[in-house]
Amino acid sequence: MAAEALKITIDRGPNAQGLQTEFEVPAQDNQTVLDVVSWIQQNADPTLSYRFACRVGMCGSCAMMVGGVPRWTCRTHISKVLDGNAVTIGPLRNLPVIKDLAVDMDPFFDKWVAAEGVHHGGLTRDDPIAVVDETAPARVEANAGIECINCSVCYAACDTVTGNADYLGPAALQRAWTLLNDAKDEGRVAILDAVSGNGGCHNCHSMGSCTAYCPNDLDPMSAIAGLKRETAKSFFKRGRR
Amino acid sequence: MTLRLYMLQRITALLMAPLVIGHLAVMIYAIQGGLSAAEILGRTQGSVLWFAFYGTFVAAVSIHGAIGLRTIAAEWGGLRGIAADALMWIVGLGLFVLGAQAVWAVTYP
Amino acid sequence: MSMTKGITSRAHPLWLAYILHRVSGLALALFLPLHFWVLAMAVSDPARLDGFLHLTEAAVVKVAEFGLVFLLAVHMFGGLRLMAMEWLPWTPPQKTLAAAATAVSFLIAVLFFMKAI
Numbered sequence: 001m002a003a004e005a006l007k008i009t010i011d012r013g014p015n016a017q018g019l020q021t022e023f024e025v026p027a028q029d030n031q032t033v034l035d036v037v038s039w040i041q042q043n044a045d046p047t048l049s050y051r052f053a054c055r056v057g058m059c060g061s062c063a064m065m066v067g068g069v070p071r072w073t074c075r076t077h078i079s080k081v082l083d084g085n086a087v088t089i090g091p092l093r094n095l096p097v098i099k100d101l102a103v104d105m106d107p108f109f110d111k112w113v114a115a116e117g118v119h120h121g122g123l124t125r126d127d128p129i130a131v132v133d134e135t136a137p138a139r140v141e142a143n144a145g146i147e148c149i150n151c152s153v154c155y156a157a158c159d160t161v162t163g164n165a166d167y168l169g170p171a172a173l174q175r176a177w178t179l180l181n182d183a184k185d186e187g188r189v190a191i192l193d194a195v196s197g198n199g200g201c202h203n204c205h206s207m208g209s210c211t212a213y214c215p216n217d218l219d220p221m222s223a224i225a226g227l228k229r230e231t232a233k234s235f236f237k238r239g240r241r
Numbered sequence: 242m243t244l245r246l247y248m249l250q251r252i253t254a255l256l257m258a259p260l261v262i263g264h265l266a267v268m269i270y271a272i273q274g275g276l277s278a279a280e281i282l283g284r285t286q287g288s289v290l291w292f293a294f295y296g297t298f299v300a301a302v303s304i305h306g307a308i309g310l311r312t313i314a315a316e317w318g319g320l321r322g323i324a325a326d327a328l329m330w331i332v333g334l335g336l337f338v339l340g341a342q343a344v345w346a347v348t349y350p
Numbered sequence: 351m352s353m354t355k356g357i358t359s360r361a362h363p364l365w366l367a368y369i370l371h372r373v374s375g376l377a378l379a380l381f382l383p384l385h386f387w388v389l390a391m392a393v394s395d396p397a398r399l400d401g402f403l404h405l406t407e408a409a410v411v412k413v414a415e416f417g418l419v420f421l422l423a424v425h426m427f428g429g430l431r432l433m434a435m436e437w438l439p440w441t442p443p444q445k446t447l448a449a450a451a452t453a454v455s456f457l458i459a460v461l462f463f464m465k466a467i
């Protein structure tokens with residue numbers, strides 16, 4: 001297969017009129033989608049914009065739509081996504097495109113904060129360090145969701161985000177859920193309020209696209225179900241909104 | 242979709258689950274030998290029980306359907322804020338009035 | 351358009367369960383006013399109601415009725431599945447649940463259809 005050329009189509013968006021969108025890229029035995037995009041930028045069209053940093057699935061900056069599916073490109077082998085020897089690569093769905101394959105991630109991160117996905121500390125430097133019991137059920141729940149790399153793949157996969165610009169989305173809500181279960185976080189009331197509003201967890205239709213496509217095998221859908229349970233309980237207990 | 246709408250939709254759904262099963266059972270039973278106005282009225286007319294059954298059903302389905310259509314209009318039709326809420330109320334009240342008329346028509350003694 | 355873009359990212363059981371639930375709910379909501387209107391004729395115009403009920407003998411209408419019963423069953427079991435999934439703390443067997451809900455609905459609709467003919 002090393003001698004073949006790959007037919008790569010880059011979806012460069014509406015502002016890219018007149019720019020080249022079809023590229024022939026020499027195939028290699030070991031080649032990721034990110035390698036292919038980099039080859040194009042380095043050898044065919046230096047104006048092509050895209051984003052990456054770590055190349056090992058740690059930083060979450062390289063996600064793109066590959067053949068209509070959101071993926072981390074640095075850890076997706078091109079052979080896995082080729083249709084024949086062709087594939088289309090585009091910018092991540094549900095986020096504003098800055099240029100070519102680079103999207104503006106601000107809405108994604110802003111919602112992270114809007115969902116109270118921030119630490120709510122209750123102790124000061126003078127207090128002793130609280131002991132965390134790794135086997136406590138709440139800790140196990142929290143641990144299930146903390147390896148998120150903020151890649152926005154789930155956010156791009158979610159149709160509810162597409163239909164409702166206010167919806168906080170799977171990653172932000174999952175972080176709210178991990179903090180709710182974190183013994184060191186004191187933001188319970190703030191979190192439950194933040195996820196119960198107009199764009200909150202109750203918009204989620206449990207369609208599971210987030211869970212199906214998360215490259216780290218996380219399960220935002222179930223985390224959001226957890227938020228629905230907790231808010232429903234507080235609805236009965238405290239008659240909260 | 243706020244927590245309040247979510248809870249209302251789930252509560253009406255739970256309420257309707259047994260009603261739907263009852264309704265399906267009655268339908269499967271009633272269609273044997275064909276349907277007629279006399280046959281339907283013979284079963285339901287003057288019955289407090291059927292009035293309560295279908296009355297509850299209509300009230301629940303009006304709320305449930307209105308919230309559901311509001312969500313669809315928002316996600317697929319781009320309706321926001323007051324427009325979405327207005328649609329929800331119109332659908333809910335409309336369904337309730339039509340449904341109440343139907344219940345009244347078949348259970349009025 | 352956003353609705354069609356990225357369609358390949360959706361072909362998995364839970365998404366199919368979601369779209370089935372939404373479409374069945376939408377169809378039921380649109381059918382209800384008609385249903386209520388016809389039944390309200392019991393007082394206003396019994397002869398006309400009988401006329402409508404006679405329609406149910408026709409094969410086309412039978413198939414449409416089968417569709418309605420299926421939609422109702424599918425929406426109910428799909429909804430129960432959703433609530434079980436969200437409120438009872440279990441995780442992976444959700445897909446089986448989705449399939450089972452559809453299967454049971456189909457069964458009920460078939461039963462209805464058999465009785466109708």
Ligand code: SF4
Nearest residue numbers: 158204205207208210
């Ligand atoms: S389960 Fe919820 S968050 Fe995940 S893709 Fe579906 S609607 Fe979006």
Ligand code: SF4
Nearest residue numbers: 148149151152154214
């Ligand atoms: S939950 Fe998964 S898909 Fe979503 S941002 Fe985190 S790592 Fe990426």
Ligand code: FES
Nearest residue numbers: 055057060062074
């Ligand atoms: S480049 Fe860092 S995750 Fe892909």
